Amino acid sequence: MRKLTAVALAAVFALGSLAAARAATPILETGSSLLYPLMNIWVLSYQAKNHGVQITTQSTGSGTGISQAIAGVAQIGASDAYMGDPQMRGHRMLNIPLAISAQQINYNLPGLNNVHLHLSGPVLAGIYTGRIKYWNDPQIKALNRPYAGRLPHRTIIPIHRTDGSGDTFIFSQYLSFTTPMWSHGPGYGTSISWPSVATAVGANGNPGMVQACKATPYSIAYIGVSFINETNKAGLGFALLKNRAGRFLAPTASTIGSAAAAMYSKTPRDERISLVYAPGANSYPIINYEYAIVNPHQKNAQTRMALVKFLSWVLYHNGGQQMHFLNAVHFLPLPASIAKLSRMQIAQIH
Amino acid sequence: MLAGVLTSIAAGICLLLVVLMLLFLLWYTWPAIRYNGLSILNDITWNIGNQYGSGSSIHNGVAAEPGAEFGGLVFLVGTLLSALLAMVFAVPLALGVALTIVYRLPERLRLPINALIELMAGIPSVVYGLWGTIVLVPFVGNRVAPFITHHFGFIPFLGGDAGSGNGLFSAAIVLAIMVMPIMVATVRDVLLAQPRSVYEASMALGSTSWQAVTHAVLPSVRTGIVGAILVAFGRALGETMAVLMVAGNAINILPQNIFSPINTIAAVVVSQLESAVSDASGVAQRSLAELALVLFVISLAVNTIARVAIRGQDRSH
Numbered sequence: 001m002r003k004l005t006a007v008a009l010a011a012v013f014a015l016g017s018l019a020a021a022r023a024a025t026p027i028l029e030t031g032s033s034l035l036y037p038l039m040n041i042w043v044l045s046y047q048a049k050n051h052g053v054q055i056t057t058q059s060t061g062s063g064t065g066i067s068q069a070i071a072g073v074a075q076i077g078a079s080d081a082y083m084g085d086p087q088m089r090g091h092r093m094l095n096i097p098l099a100i101s102a103q104q105i106n107y108n109l110p111g112l113n114n115v116h117l118h119l120s121g122p123v124l125a126g127i128y129t130g131r132i133k134y135w136n137d138p139q140i141k142a143l144n145r146p147y148a149g150r151l152p153h154r155t156i157i158p159i160h161r162t163d164g165s166g167d168t169f170i171f172s173q174y175l176s177f178t179t180p181m182w183s184h185g186p187g188y189g190t191s192i193s194w195p196s197v198a199t200a201v202g203a204n205g206n207p208g209m210v211q212a213c214k215a216t217p218y219s220i221a222y223i224g225v226s227f228i229n230e231t232n233k234a235g236l237g238f239a240l241l242k243n244r245a246g247r248f249l250a251p252t253a254s255t256i257g258s259a260a261a262a263m264y265s266k267t268p269r270d271e272r273i274s275l276v277y278a279p280g281a282n283s284y285p286i287i288n289y290e291y292a293i294v295n296p297h298q299k300n301a302q303t304r305m306a307l308v309k310f311l312s313w314v315l316y317h318n319g320g321q322q323m324h325f326l327n328a329v330h331f332l333p334l335p336a337s338i339a340k341l342s343r344m345q346i347a348q349i350h
Numbered sequence: 351m352l353a354g355v356l357t358s359i360a361a362g363i364c365l366l367l368v369v370l371m372l373l374f375l376l377w378y379t380w381p382a383i384r385y386n387g388l389s390i391l392n393d394i395t396w397n398i399g400n401q402y403g404s405g406s407s408i409h410n411g412v413a414a415e416p417g418a419e420f421g422g423l424v425f426l427v428g429t430l431l432s433a434l435l436a437m438v439f440a441v442p443l444a445l446g447v448a449l450t451i452v453y454r455l456p457e458r459l460r461l462p463i464n465a466l467i468e469l470m471a472g473i474p475s476v477v478y479g480l481w482g483t484i485v486l487v488p489f490v491g492n493r494v495a496p497f498i499t500h501h502f503g504f505i506p507f508l509g510g511d512a513g514s515g516n517g518l519f520s521a522a523i524v525l526a527i528m529v530m531p532i533m534v535a536t537v538r539d540v541l542l543a544q545p546r547s548v549y550e551a552s553m554a555l556g557s558t559s560w561q562a563v564t565h566a567v568l569p570s571v572r573t574g575i576v577g578a579i580l581v582a583f584g585r586a587l588g589e590t591m592a593v594l595m596v597a598g599n600a601i602n603i604l605p606q607n608i609f610s611p612i613n614t615i616a617a618v619v620v621s622q623l624e625s626a627v628s629d630a631s632g633v634a635q636r637s638l639a640e641l642a643l644v645l646f647v648i649s650l651a652v653n654t655i656a657r658v659a660i661r662g663q664d665r666s667h
Binding site: 060061063064066067084085086087089090155157162163164187188189190191192193194195196197198199200201202203204211212215216217219 | 396402488512513514515516598601603630
């Protein structure tokens with residue numbers, strides 16, 4: 001027994017010294033579960049060629065990403081949401097877009113998961129406030145004439161995120177921008193005060209949303225597009241969403257691209273802007289910049305250089321912006337003008 | 351003599367830790383206590399305020415983000431209801447198991463059964479939680495809840511929405527399973543501490559085994575059993591992970607029936623902490639700590655009563 005303990009201890013110490021011997025500059029990325037799959041692909045590819053840096057990725061949620069970047073625990077806080085003014089007043093952080101993402105509305109409606117229901121902001125707001133209680137509500141029927149007879153008289157179970165989440169942020173922005181009742185009520189944020197709905201369920205992270213929606217018939221959820229493979233595997237349906245021009249669209253490269261194109265010129269120098277409910281006939285209504293929240297003051301020169309180098313690679317058209325990386329998670333690259341703004345922000349890291 | 355001194359020192363350190371923890375919580379939550387007043391106990395709305403707005407809401411000189419409101423009633427009710435319902439499921443079962451072990455089980459089976467109970471107590475709560483999400487919640491949502499709401503809906507709190515399976519009922523079942531081992535072990539020890547002659551004398555007087563237990567054994571160990579229940583209740587109140595995974599994370603709404611999603615104080619501290627840290631004013635974090643303080647006080651009270659009850663039982667012998 002004692003011998004076994006000794007061997008085990010020796011093994012632990014050996015592992016420890018092995019880690020120390022590599023002496024690569026550690027960079028910690030944590031936050032958004034929507035950006036996480038892409039971060040992993042990026043880091044894997046980047047590390048294969050850059051041995052001097054050890055990048056660790058974590059899927060925790062945008063709220064944690066922002067707070068840990070502020071606290072200095074993480075060098076990169078991944079967030080689907082830009083920071084609000086009250087938070088920026090306390091901590092001047094850089095909000096650097098790395099890619100363009102979108103969100104789909106998924107549902108688990110037995111028998112109807114293969115059809116794409118038409119949904120609008122006001123109807124979703126009705127569902128998440130409990131005013132629309134059943135799947136065969138006249139307001140849902142009105143948007144879905146061809147399937148009106150097949151919509152069941154079943155209670156809708158709206159699923160929302162419990163953790164601070166950029167997905168909650170862009171979803172609640174879509175509801176706020178389309179529905180006055182919502183904007184005067186819960187409003188938008190990474191964590192909002194959800195209206196009282198007797199059947200509403202909370203889930204943690206995008207993986208938790210997929211799992212809860214899959215396990216719960218007659219539920220509805222908002223899930224980032226980087227989880228399309230998972231939602232397809234789970235057999236969930238996704239909705240066509242009503243945009244500002246009144247058209248119902250699926251999140252595709254073309255519709256996400258049109259929405260983004262409508263917003264490029266409006267993006268300010270600090271790049272904190274919502275892309276939700278963009279104008280344009282072909283614009284998908286829920287898209288966003290995926291942000292790296294970075295502290296402009298890095299205490300350690302070695303860390304700063306490794307961080308700047310990695311972020312620059314991510315923004316480089318022959319680096320992280322290559323389509324084969326982004327296609328894997330259904331994201332879009334930043335257009336040249338926005339990548340330029342992001343690079344100007346990176347130049348502020350000192 | 352030395353052992354006595356050491357024991358006193360150890361006891362003193364424990365007491366000091368509890369007092370220090372209370373003082374820290376009080377100091378840290380003070381702004382939240384001032385901001386929230388009584389609403390932490392009697393308001394249902396939990397809203398960290400608009401993090402993208404301007405201005406602030408101010409109560410008693412403490413500023414939080416606009417619209418911020420920290421009502422803990424939903425979580426308080428969820429905590430108490432889930433723990434109470436867990437007791438309803440666990441107490442009869444635990445008593446039955448403990449009585450069986452003491453009075454019915456052959457000696458050679460006692461050891462493995464006792465070992466099994468100890469093993470159950472040692473399983474990490476996240477394992478129970480995982481089982482709850484994967485097995486129990488779908489079963490309750492697809493079978494139990496629709497059946498009960500349909501056939502027994504006329505009974506108060508059993509009718510209405512069957513929900514998704516995530517909720518009070520599932521939370522209570524998981525909690526009941528988790529506290530069973532502690533309760534069985536404590537009741538078993540209480541029963542073993544009591545002279546076997548009580549049971550045997552009653553049997554000798556011609557009562558059935560059931561009568562001997564209900565009329566002679568249980569009344570004589572009443573306080574001990576109450577203590578065991580309270581210890582288990584205290585554990586159920588503070589259980590976090592397993593409840594978080596099956597309770598449905600309800601917010602801003604009180605449960606309508608036993609299948610409604612709920613939230614408990616311990617679970618909400620975990621699930622809302624991340625959102626709370628993004629509150630620039632810091633009041634959200636302190637309000638979560640204030641909820642923790644409320645739970646701390648409740649648990650302390652329940653445990654104190656339990657200790658007193660068990661000690662009372664020991665003295666009577």
